[in-house]
Amino acid sequence: MSVVVSHTGILGFGRPDLLGQRFRNQQALGGLAVAGFFILSGMLITRSARRTGFWRYCWHRALRIFPGLWVCLAVTAFGVAPLIAYHKWGSLNGFWAPGDHGPLRYVRNNMWTGVRPSVVHDLFAATTPWGRLIKVSAFDGALWSLCYELLCYLLIGLLLVSGVLRTMRWLVPLTAALLYVRILMDFRLSSSWGGGVVARYDRIETASFGTIDLRWVVYLGFLFLAAASFELYKEHVPIHDGLGVAALAVCLTTLLLGGWFAIGYPVLVYVVTWAACRLPRRLHWVGRKNDYSYGVYIYGLVGQQVLASYGWNRWGYWPYLALSMTLAWTAAFLSWHLVEKHFLKLKNWSPHRSARLAVVPEPGTETAAAPAV
Numbered sequence: 001m002s003v004v005v006s007h008t009g010i011l012g013f014g015r016p017d018l019l020g021q022r023f024r025n026q027q028a029l030g031g032l033a034v035a036g037f038f039i040l041s042g043m044l045i046t047r048s049a050r051r052t053g054f055w056r057y058c059w060h061r062a063l064r065i066f067p068g069l070w071v072c073l074a075v076t077a078f079g080v081a082p083l084i085a086y087h088k089w090g091s092l093n094g095f096w097a098p099g100d101h102g103p104l105r106y107v108r109n110n111m112w113t114g115v116r117p118s119v120v121h122d123l124f125a126a127t128t129p130w131g132r133l134i135k136v137s138a139f140d141g142a143l144w145s146l147c148y149e150l151l152c153y154l155l156i157g158l159l160l161v162s163g164v165l166r167t168m169r170w171l172v173p174l175t176a177a178l179l180y181v182r183i184l185m186d187f188r189l190s191s192s193w194g195g196g197v198v199a200r201y202d203r204i205e206t207a208s209f210g211t212i213d214l215r216w217v218v219y220l221g222f223l224f225l226a227a228a229s230f231e232l233y234k235e236h237v238p239i240h241d242g243l244g245v246a247a248l249a250v251c252l253t254t255l256l257l258g259g260w261f262a263i264g265y266p267v268l269v270y271v272v273t274w275a276a277c278r279l280p281r282r283l284h285w286v287g288r289k290n291d292y293s294y295g296v297y298i299y300g301l302v303g304q305q306v307l308a309s310y311g312w313n314r315w316g317y318w319p320y321l322a323l324s325m326t327l328a329w330t331a332a333f334l335s336w337h338l339v340e341k342h343f344l345k346l347k348n349w350s351p352h353r354s355a356r357l358a359v360v361p362e363p364g365t366e367t368a369a370a371p372a373v
Contacts, residue, residue: 003142004300004328005321006030011304012313012320014129024194026260034145035265038220039272041149042227045156046165046172054161060347061153064294065113067343068335069146072298073110076139077103080302081120084309088123095121106139113147114210128308142301147209148216152224169232176225182218183261193258219261226269237273244274294340295332303327 006029009015017028027035049057081103085095098104101121109116124130124137131137159165159172186199201215230237247270254264287293304324307313313320 001296001325001328002033003030004296004304004324006033007142007301007304008317008321008324010133011128011130011301012308012324013317014133023255023260024258025196026194026255026258027196032268034220035223035268036272037145038149038152038223039227039269040276041152042224043231043273043276045153046228046231049156049160050165054157057157057160059349061150061157063343063347064340065146065150066111068294068340069113069143069298070107070111071335071339072140072302073107076302077106077120080306081106081123081139084123084127084306085121087310088127109210110140110143112208113143113150114206114208116210118143124305124309128305129313130305130308138301139305140298140302142297145216145220147212148220151209151212151217152221155221156228165232172225172232173229176222176229179218179222179225180266183222183265187259187262197261219265223265223269226266227273230269230273239274239277241274241278244271244278247271247274290336291340292329292332292336295335296328299331299335300324300328303331 006018008018010017017030020028045061048060052060082092082095086092089095096103101119103120106118106120110118118139118141119137120139122137124139125135126132156165164171186197189199197215197219199215201213201218204212204214206212247267250267251264251271254260254262254267304327307320307323307327312323
């Protein structure tokens with residue numbers, strides 16, 4: 001929900017992300033939400049891996065990501081995009097033609113969480129504030145972080161199958177520490193305590209994941225592994241309200257005054273962990289039975305782009321935000337109840353290994369108990 005709120009200004013009106021300038025252009029509200037997600041994911045995914053075998057772990061992760069994503073891509077390419085094309089062109093002539101920007105290519109490019117331009121015929125390039133700003137027609141740019149989440153899943157799977165999570169768990173905090181050293185080196189390049197990351201990182205082109213920006217591998221990977229370290233050494237992590245309040249104060253201070261990535265960024269790991277343990281128990285029902293979070297994430301930006309394309313941002317910020325939230329929650333509700341929860345029921349499924357064949361006795365032999373093979 002925070003990501004939807006953060007995107008409202010830029011998608012509907014071409015304004016900077018919410019709180020970005022207030023936080024000295026270090027981090028916007030949407031970026032904080034992504035950071036918090038990777039922290040929670042680092043703890044919970046590591047916990048899941050330690051409780052299951054490698055193949056079961058991979059099966060669980062695939063069921064959580066891919067069915068919902070694939071249906072979202074199909075709905076976007078074959079349902080939403082034709083409506084936008086007809087609204088813009090007055091017909092669908094040439095829409096289904098094969099090409100680099102066609103709907104089939106859109107699905108194929110993004111089906112394995114690939115970070116590629118989520119473009120369908122440049123339909124939003126001139127019809128939405130964001131499209132006019134960046135000169136690109138992005139249908140679902142929010143999916144950019146999904147491939148980094150999947151890379152973290154694969155890393156934990158590798159640590160599981162290699163035995164590191166059980167016999168050499170110290171390698172996890174060591175890797176997190178090395179990534180943090182790189183973050184500190186980046187911070188030294190900055191001319192002031194404010195601003196975002198100025199260091200340049202290479203990008204790697206891959207067949208399945210598209211373009212991987214090593215900057216996000218370092219920054220999001222650090223949060224994920226730091227939280228994984230908390231899970232692996234949870235018996236040594238104190239959950240204390242005084243420490244939690246102090247850590248929260250450090251985060252807010254560095255966001256407002258500078259030094260976020262050097263100081264506040266690692267402290268956020270403790271803040272989220274402390275909050276997860278200390279929030280009132282009546283909030284524990286959120287997502288326990290019906291988890292709409294993934295649906296809000298994968299459909300939120302699509303809905304906001306559609307609303308802006310139809311000009312339904314003309315009534316102002318708050319009506320546009322209300323419509324965006326309503327559309328995102330409706331899509332998330334349908335995604336969960338029609339797709340996601342049904343596939344998650346398969347998490348304990350195993351392939352049928354062998355059929356039992358009854359041994360047919362020869363005539364005249366005793367058949368008191370025919371063994372099964």
